[in-house]
Amino acid sequence: MPTHNADIAAALNEIADLLEIEAANPFRVRAYRNAARTVENLSREVGEMLAAGADLTELPGIGKDLAAKLRELVETGRLRALQKLKREVPESLGELLHLPGLGPKRVHALYHELEIETPKQLYRAARDGRLRELHGFGEKTEQKLLAALEARLGTTRRFRHAVAAQYAEPLRDYLAKVRGVERAVIAGSYRRCRDTVGDIDILVTATNPEAVMERFSAYDEVVQVQSRGSTRATVTLRSGLQVDLRVMAAESFGAALHYFTGSKAHNIAVRRRAQSRGLKLNEYGVFRGGKRVAGGTEESVFAAVGLPWIAPELRENQGEIEAAEAGRLPELVTLEALRGDLHAHTTATDGHASLEEMAAAARERGLEYLAITEHSRRLTMAHGLDPKRLREQGRAIDRLNGRLRGITLLKGIEVDILEDGSLDLPDEVLGELDLVVAAIHGKFDLSRERQTRRILTALANPNVHILAHPGGRLIGEREPYDVDMPRIIRAAKRHGCFLELNAHPERLDLLDTHCRLAKEEGVKVAISSDAHSVQDFDHLRDGIGQARRGWLEPGDVLNTRSLTALRKLLQRRQ
Structure with missing residues (x-):
């Protein structure tokens, strides 16, 4: 049974969780976290790499010990080190670490003082007011946990789009190879590029539906066949993802693809339109x-029904039908339209590749320019740059540009926005750079007015070009901070700033609705990878999906422009 990168990353993160609860060496915990991040961001499956004879120790943060563990996971589907930890620490405690306000020390206290092991047990204790009795908790923390638990326990599990892809696309390819299969397409929210996916719908046309059903049910990642008929079946994969398969006749395939792609609201609107024309x-x-x-x-x-084809990403009944009828559908941006990337890190801070390696990887993907935007000094955990180190890197970029061919590096920084809206580096230093990306990395719980004012103050600084990951969310882990985004977008327009759509699969930030608002206000959006390794440029694909959901066209995207045109826009800001 194959072990996907998402499975490996989950196992490594689980080890890190349990080690944290045990109060293990922080460097050891961080090594597992970094390894999990490396694996999750790989564009190739670790199993494929091993089969091709790759040396895993060449991957960022993977030494001999971790490489051996990755091989063990791929070859056996298990990890002895994890099994040992699970015998020592209840694995359910790791789930608690992902709740707001719960770190290893608090989870340790919950387990040893109140014998709480699961989210349900924690919910009952919070509901009964027992948490505030523990040292370091209090009523405010208890109420915040209660709200988070109510939201989590009342919803079904959803998978980030990039994680769902690791399971859905190999299964689709597997079905496409069944004899007699003509087409196999993933539909549903996955095809619409929703940031999270609840389940997977696959549609197939085939000359022998029974053979498709047989192969589908026998897929080696299936742990439960929930139902199976002659042309439809539902299974659960080992990952917990539910997959629905339907074999359709060729003359119905387009209608089925439209129907099962959704959204429900879009389908209802199109169906009513058909009814008004006397159609079913x-x-x-x-x-x-x-x-x-x-x-x-x-x-x-x-x-x-009198409409042109509408791209799946737009099918949310949010004006796409009216736009189609009026001939005003956007010509959505594509990956090929991107000419550069405006957010990347190297080994100078918390990245895993050198300047030259990052430049080569970006060039291989067809990019013409790449902004190097290390963290600033406040992020000590990321070895952020102070003015001296930033200027040293600038000189290194100048030297490298002197011998690079086919790509140009831009000198930049991802500067921290401090609580009062001031920036983490002096204006005279920021003014020497080609590009300044401003970002919030702490104090996420400020009031709506204070958080908004913080960002507005930063955007008013004439050295700031782009607001990075504007909502601050981590999908499934951290909600966006509370800000007045329309006000921020209008301020960006007023000051001549741009907004980032951070393409990292854990972020996909801007939200699609805010992308559309930025478009309407005439504020350009930079689709940036936030690459920390050479593999991370593949995140741009995920960013494109989010941008398309936000109705963005090439002209709405900052980094579809040539380097000359980009420099003019950046200089105009200053």
């Missing part, structure tokens, strides 16, 4: 009376 629309086709008039392709379905 369902997953089998478009019918006038008993005669099918369309359905083989999505294009034919839309044409039957």
Whole structure:
């Protein structure tokens, strides 16, 4: 049974969680965290790399011991070190670490003083007011935990889009190889590029549906076959992801693809439009009376109701039907339109590759320029740069640009926005750079007014070009901080600043709704990888999906411009 990168990263993070609860050496914990991040961000499966004879110790943060553990996971699906820890510490305690306000010390106290091991037990204790009795908790912490637990326990598990891809795409490819299969497509929220995915829908056309059902049920990652018929089946994968398969006739495939892509609100609106024309629309086709008039392709379905084809990312019933009718659908940005990346890190701070290695990797992906934006000095854990080190790196970039071909490095910084809105480095230093990306990395719980004012103050600084990951969210781990985003977007327009769409799969920040608001206000968006390794440039694909959901066209995106045009925009800001 294959072990995907997401499985490996989860195992490494689980070890780190349990070690933290045991109060193990922080450097050891960090080594597992960094290794998990490296594996999760790889564009190739670790199993494929091992099969090709790759040396895993060449990966960032992977030494001999960790490389051996990765091999053990791939070859056996288990890890002895993790099993040992689970015998010592209840594994459910690791879940508690992901709740707001709970660090290893507090989880340790919950376990040893109140015998709390699971989120449900913690919920009951918080509901009963027992947490505030513990040293270091208090009523405010108790109420915050209660709210977080109510939200978490009341929802089904969702997978980040990039994680779902590790399970859905190999399964689709597996089905596509079944004899007689003509098409195999992933539909649902995955196709619409939602940032999280609850389950997977796969549609297939095939000459032998029974053979497809048999192979689907026998897939080696299936742990439960929930239902199985002649043309449809539902299974649960080892990862917990539910997959629904439907084998459709060729003449119905387009209608089924439209129906199962969704969203529900979009489908209802299109179905009502069909009804107003005397048509019936369902997953089998478009019918006038008993005669099918369309359905083989999505294009034919839309044409039957008087519309051009609408890109899946737009199908949320948020104005796309009206725009299609009026001929105003956006020509959405594509990965190929990007000419540069405006947020990347190297080994000078918390990155895993040198200036030259990052430049080469960006060039291999067809990029013409790359901004090196290390953390500033306040982020001591990331070895942030002070003015002296930043100037030294600038000189190194100048020297490297002198011999680089096909790509240009820009001198930048990801400067911290302090609590009062001032910046972590002096203006005279920031003024020497090509690009300044301003970011919040702490004090996430300020009031809405204070957090908004903090950002507005930073945007007013004439040295700031881009506001990085503007909402501050980590999908499934940290909610966006409370800010007045429309006010921030209007301020960015007023000051000539730009907003980042951070493409890291854990962030995808801007939200799609804020991308669209930025577009409407005329504020350009930079789709940036936030790369910390050469593999991380692959995140740009995820950023493109989010940008398309936000209706962004190439002209709305800052880094679709040539280097000359980009420099003019940056200089105009200053």
